[in-house]
Amino acid sequence: xxxTTTITDTVTWVTPAARPPPGQPDISYAPDHENWQARVKxxxxxxxxxxxxxxxxxxxxxxxxxxxGATLAEKYDWTFVLNDEQLAEIDRAVAYFRCWx
Numbered sequence: 001x002x003x004t005t006t007i008t009d010t011v012t013w014v015t016p017a018a019r020p021p022p023g024q025p026d027i028s029y030a031p032d033h034e035n036w037q038a039r040v041k042x043x044x045x046x047x048x049x050x051x052x053x054x055x056x057x058x059x060x061x062x063x064x065x066x067x068x069g070a071t072l073a074e075k076y077d078w079t080f081v082l083n084d085e086q087l088a089e090i091d092r093a094v095a096y097f098r099c100w101x
Contacts, residue, residue, distance in 0.1 A: 026035060043049065053059065067075060082090075 026039070028035075
């Protein structure tokens with residue numbers, strides 16, 4: 001009886017994907033709306049979510065840094081007026097980068 005053995009010279013290693021730390025949520029770099037909705041549904045069904053703020057947290061934020069979309073334009077003027085020197089600097093920068101394209 002003759003036995004034939006085949007030997008290959010190529011070894012392929014497949015490194016498994018790293019497992020996330022225990023308790024780490026399944027959150028990828030790109031937003032995944034369906035994944036987020038499933039996570040919210042799961043967390044709500046588990047219960048035990050806090051319904052009050054931790055001790056020492058204010059009930060409402062106030063101050064000059066607090067804004068909302070309805071009143072933002074009334075509080076801030078987003079127009080910047082540049083002087084001739086600043087405009088010339090921008091023109092030089094644009095000209096410099098155009099020479100590379």
